[in-house]
């Protein structure tokens with residue numbers, strides 16, 4: 361029963377996320393970041409929506425366009441985001457922010473080699489939307 365309710369919640373939450381791409385995003389981490397010219401994540405920067413497919417919105421439908429973005433977790437199947445760490449995408453070394461997210465607007469040549477302290481992808485990543493469904497979704501997080 362609880363699981364069913366949770367699944368309904370997930371479906372609702374994801375359809376809301378999709379419908380909000382052009383509007384001000386709701387926050388499930390920090391308050392909605394306003395566009396202040398953040399280009400690359402740092403240990404003190406603020407973002408939102410950990411675990412969601414960032415480029416679904418930040419691929420062109422909102423003002424800040426990232427070349428790569430995602431969320432670092434403490435394990436592949438964990439729901440706990442990392443509080444520190446670095447994700448390397450191509451030549452960019454991205455420090456996770458207060459939300460466990462990493463992101464950049466800098467140029468990245470895809471396919472790009474990617475790695476964390478724990479792991480390196482065996483094949484170069486074809487896209488920068490790390491949390492995209494079928495990539496590092498809840499079945500296999502970046503850790």
Ligand code: HEC
Pocket residue numbers: 377378380381382383384385393394395396397398399406407408409410411412413414415416417418422423424425429430431461462463491
């Ligand atoms: C449902 C749409 C949506 C999703 C998904 C989303 N964002 Fe955002 N984000 C926004 C909107 C709207 C803003 C407000 C500023 C803008 O328009 O760029 C914003 C702002 C930001 C900012 C501040 C930008 C600046 O210029 O200061 C950061 C950083 C950010 N998002 C990171 C992320 C990360 C990382 C993810 C994925 C984990 C993500 N967002 C997922 C819609 C989204």
